[in-house]
Amino acid sequence: MCAPSAPATATFAVLLLSFCALLLLSACRPLFADCALTTVFAASSSSSSASSNAATPAAALTASAVTTTATANATTATKSSTAAAQWPDALTVLGAGSYGTALAMVVASKDLSVTLYARSAESAAFMQEQRCNERYLPHLPFPASLQVTADFAAAVSRSRDILIVVPSSAFASTVKQLVPLLREGQRVAWATKGLSSDGRFLSTLLEEALAPLPFHVPLAVLSGPTFAAEMVKGTPTAIACAGPAEDEEFVRDFCQLLHTFTFRPYQGHDYHAMQLGGAVKNVIAIAVGISRGLSFGANASTALITRGLREMVRLGEALGCDPVSFMGLSGLGDLVLTCSNNESRNLSFGIKLGQGMAVDAALAQISQVVEGYHIVSMVHQLAQRHQVDMPICEAVYSILLEHKDIKDAARELLQREMTAE
Numbered sequence: 533m534c535a536p537s538a539p540a541t542a543t544f545a546v547l548l549l550s551f552c553a554l555l556l557l558s559a560c561r562p563l564f565a566d567c568a569l570t571t572v573f574a575a576s577s578s579s580s581s582a583s584s585n586a587a588t589p590a591a592a593l594t595a596s597a598v599t600t601t602a603t604a605n606a607t608t609a610t611k612s613s614t615a616a617a618q619w620p621d622a623l624t625v626l627g628a629g630s631y632g633t634a635l636a637m638v639v640a641s642k643d644l645s646v647t648l649y650a651r652s653a654e655s656a657a658f659m660q661e662q663r664c665n666e667r668y669l670p671h672l673p674f675p676a677s678l679q680v681t682a683d684f685a686a687a688v689s690r691s692r693d694i695l696i697v698v699p700s701s702a703f704a705s706t707v708k709q710l711v712p713l714l715r716e717g718q719r720v721a722w723a724t725k726g727l728s729s730d731g732r733f734l735s736t737l738l739e740e741a742l743a744p745l746p747f748h749v750p751l752a753v754l755s756g757p758t759f760a761a762e763m764v765k766g767t768p769t770a771i772a773c774a775g776p777a778e779d780e781e782f783v784r785d786f787c788q789l790l791h792t793f794t795f796r797p798y799q800g801h802d803y804h805a806m807q808l809g810g811a812v813k814n815v816i817a818i819a820v821g822i823s824r825g826l827s828f829g830a831n832a833s834t835a836l837i838t839r840g841l842r843e844m845v846r847l848g849e850a851l852g853c854d855p856v857s858f859m860g861l862s863g864l865g866d867l868v869l870t871c872s873n874n875e876s877r878n879l880s881f882g883i884k885l886g887q888g889m890a891v892d893a894a895l896a897q898i899s900q901v902v903e904g905y906h907i908v909s910m911v912h913q914l915a916q917r918h919q920v921d922m923p924i925c926e927a928v929y930s931i932l933l934e935h936k937d938i939k940d941a942a943r944e945l946l947q948r949e950m951t952a953e
Contacts, residue, residue: 618717621645622789624691626706628655628680629900630668631723632697634760637669638795640678648680649687656682668900672764688713693721693786695754699901700726700811703734711741714749719782721752721773725810726903731913733807735776750782751775753803754790755810755862757869766794772861774800798861805857808848813867814904815911815925816840817878818885820871822931822938825886836924837871842953843922847911850918878904891932908932923948 621644625636628650640646650656659665660680664673674680681687688694688710698706703724710720720738728737735751742749756771763769771790775783787797800806816836823832841864845855857863870876874883881902884894895902912929915922927945930936 619690619692621647621691623647623693623695624687625649625695625697626684626687626710627697627724628659628665629697629699630665630760631758632695633665633669634758634763635695635697635723635754635790636678637672637675637764638792639789640675642792643675643677644789646675646678647687647690648678649684650680650682653682656680669761669764672761684709685713688718689715692717693719693789696720696722696724698724699906700724700734700903701729701901701906704728704737707738707741711745714742714745716747719750719752719779719786721754721775721782721786723754725755725807725814726907727807727811727910727914729910731910731917733804735803735807748778750779752779752783752786753806754786754797755806755866757861757865759869759873759875761875763795768794768796770796770798770861770865772798772800772806774803774806776803800857800860800862802854802857804851805848805853806862808851808853809844809858809863810866811903811907812840812844812847812911812925813863813870814878814902815908815928816844816867817870817876818882818902818904818908818932819924819928821876821879821882821884822886822928822942823882824879825883825888826938826942828942833871837867840871840924841867843920843924847914847918847920847922850920851914877902881905885931885938904928905932 623636623639623644624647625632626649628648633648636646636648648659650659655667659674664670694710694714696703696706696710703722703726714720720742722734722738724734726734728734735753738751752773752775754771754773758769758771773783773787773790783799787799790797819840820833820836823836841858844863844867845858848858849855870878872879874880877898877900881894881898881904884897885891889897891905895905908925908929911922911925912933914920915925923945927941931938931941
């Protein structure tokens with residue numbers, strides 16, 4: 533066996549020494565860290581001025597970092613404690629119908645405290661006792677963190693974020709009651725679908741009511757293809773949320789608040805298109821229902837949905853909305869759901885009309901608010917004001933408010949002059 537050469541031996545020795553040095557440095561690192569921390573604490577002590585003068589610049593910087601971090605943590609803890617004391621609940625929902633109750637239950641399912649406001653003291657007490665909204669969502673128990681009250685002011689005071697979920701006909705009166713109770717820092721969203729009684733966006737009504745306040749109230753609208761019972765049962769559901777450009781942070785926060793494993797909010801970009809889509813789709817759904825009640829078949833229903841979407845986009849463009857927005861959840865998505873599922877109140881209402889039932893009798897039999905019935909006159913006003921051709925919506929308007937015979941309205945719709953798609 534050959535002996536190693538001198539250069540090889542020297543190289544091996546250098547490598548061995550380097551490896552030992554690394555091991556020694558690693559073993560001593562905790563000791564060095566302890567020494568550094570000792571130096572930092574000595575430097576920051578007011579009773580050891582001599583040690584402070586001897587501290588190195590690096591130790592002084594470390595001491596400053598430790599102090600800054602401790603201060604930041606203390607500030608964060610104080611803010612969290614203050615926020616919890618000021619807003620004990622994660623959300624207050626104004627409106628205990630099926631949709632308002634469902635949204636409250638979605639958030640409360642995350643073990644977050646939620647207050648649900650019901651207008652009737654008797655209803656609120658019954659729901660609180662039974663732990664269920666037996667009228668609208670029977671056999672679906674409330675999460676433990678959901679509480680129900682009929683005290684409007686108390687409900688508003690409990691949460692930073694307020695969600696309005698009332699029929700469009702009650703939106704203005706709810707806002708009037710809400711605005712004087714708002715405090716700086718609170719934020720308002722709504723899931724009401726419709727327009728004001730004079731055909732304006734609900735956001736316009738709300739913005740005007742908030743204008744006299746000395747502070748800014750961030751706003752957001754929630755809309756999309758969502759049936760209440762399915763949301764509560766945990767079936768996969770998607771929805772959209774949008775607000776003014778300056779309130780983007782609130783929109784993000786609100787999406788995060790609502791998000792669960794099966795409930796997925798998306799951030800929308802056209803505040804007004806979302807509101808318009810949620811209103812017009814209910815009128816189209818009545819038309820589809822009438823068609824089904826007349827046994828016109830799937831071809832007719834599909835044509836009405838498709839052409840109804842075109843009417844929605846046309847009106848939106850006249851009002852300055854981005855037409856692409858209507859291809860999303862709050863436009864096409866909500867339209868398809870409302871026009872294709874018998875759980876839709878507007879579709880069911882239209883079916884009853886097509887089968888020959890009178891308007892008042894059909895409304896009474898539905899027993900819940902049929903938004904399309906209340907919104908059709910506002911859509912008609914907007915179409916007239918902006919000279920937008922909306923023949924399907926006009927046919928529904930003539931049936932509901934001008935008492936035109938349904939078959940005559942259908943015949944006129946089919947015999948219109950030929951046009952390009």
